[in-house]
Amino acid sequence: MKMRNPPVNSLSLEFLTELLISLEKLENDKTFRGIIITSDCPGIFSAGLDLLEMYGRDPAHCAEYWKAVQELWLRVYLSNLVVIGAINGISPAGGCLLSLSCDYRVLANNPKYAIGLNETLLGIIAPFWFKDVLVNTIGHRAAERALQLGFLFPPSDALQVGIVDQVVPEDQVQSTARSVMAQWLAIPDHARQLTKNLVRKPTADRLLQQRDADIQNFVRFISRDSIQKSLHVYLEKLKQKKG
Numbered sequence: 045m046k047m048r049n050p051p052v053n054s055l056s057l058e059f060l061t062e063l064l065i066s067l068e069k070l071e072n073d074k075t076f077r078g079i080i081i082t083s084d085c086p087g088i089f090s091a092g093l094d095l096l097e098m099y100g101r102d103p104a105h106c107a108e109y110w111k112a113v114q115e116l117w118l119r120v121y122l123s124n125l126v127v128i129g130a131i132n133g134i135s136p137a138g139g140c141l142l143s144l145s146c147d148y149r150v151l152a153n154n155p156k157y158a159i160g161l162n163e164t165l166l167g168i169i170a171p172f173w174f175k176d177v178l179v180n181t182i183g184h185r186a187a188e189r190a191l192q193l194g195f196l197f198p199p200s201d202a203l204q205v206g207i208v209d210q211v212v213p214e215d216q217v218q219s220t221a222r223s224v225m226a227q228w229l230a231i232p233d234h235a236r237q238l239t240k241n242l243v244r245k246p247t248a249d250r251l252l253q254q255r256d257a258d259i260q261n262f263v264r265f266i267s268r269d270s271i272q273k274s275l276h277v278y279l280e281k282l283k284q285k286k287g
């Protein structure tokens with residue numbers, strides 16, 4: 045599955061909806077047993093959540109958007125398919141969450157392809173379920189530092205901390221992802237799926253038990269003047285960087 049939402053594969057509401065529909069189709073088609081998620085935008089896996097869906101929007105829109113973000117996470121995280129991330133670009137925040145929700149992550153060895161939950165750098169906070177997935181992946185102490193400091197790990201550090209499973213030369217990302225897929229597909233589906241569910245369900249349940257409250261929290265948080273100001277400053281920085 046090649047994500048294509050130029051210029052930066054930001055997860056806009058429209059793009060999230062497209063991803064959800066595609067994933068649902070694959071999930072329901074019994075001829076598919078696994079997917080490799082990668083990007084069609086050179087150098088960018090995904091720039092994460094679309095800031096323009098959260099900046100200057102009314103509460104109803106923010107609520108609709110957040111529901112779609114939750115939906116995508118649950119769909120990928122709990123998928124019955126084997127999901128491999130072939131991460132061929134930078135993946136901050138929501139892009140990192142998408143990567144972390146895969147069963148296995150292969151990252152291209154390019155120092156620009158950093159990965160991490162950098163929310164604090166934007167003056168915003170990674171929700172508890174983003175945090176849970178990171179803690180599950182790299183452990184409590186490493187997650188505590190990474191989250192507070194908004195670390196974006198370059199490939200060698202990403203491998204060392206365990207936020208990705210493998211770092212390979214850029215031209216080998218897809219072939220490596222395919223070999224990994226073959227290895228995972230050698231396991232009987234029912235045993236692998238039930239085991240995946242056993243491991244992941246408690247984390248997903250924490251959100252499932254309070255989805256509406258989580259939406260309300262998000263809307264309250266993102267609508268604050270101070271948060272809107274932080275987003276404004278960050279968006280301006282992105283513009284200025286462009287020159």
Ligand SMILES: CCC/C=C/C(=O)SCCNC(=O)CCNC(=O)[C@H](O)C(C)(C)COP(=O)([O-])OP(=O)([O-])OC[C@H]1O[C@@H](n2cnc3c(N)ncnc32)[C@H](O)[C@@H]1OP(=O)([O-])[O-]
Binds near residue numbers: 095136168
């Ligand atoms: C509680 C919530 C939790 C939040 C989770 C998140 O995921 S928060 C998200 C955390 N994400 C981040 O912190 C990543 C922020 N992005 C970046 O750091 C860089 O864009 C890049 C490194 C991904 C690509 O660098 P590059 O030099 O190749 O490209 P460029 O920088 O020139 O951008 C091209 C155009 O895309 C625009 N745009 C970019 N990102 C976003 C976005 N997320 N959304 C919307 N738009 C975005 C950018 O403004 C510009 O627009 P313009 O001026 O053409 O109208």
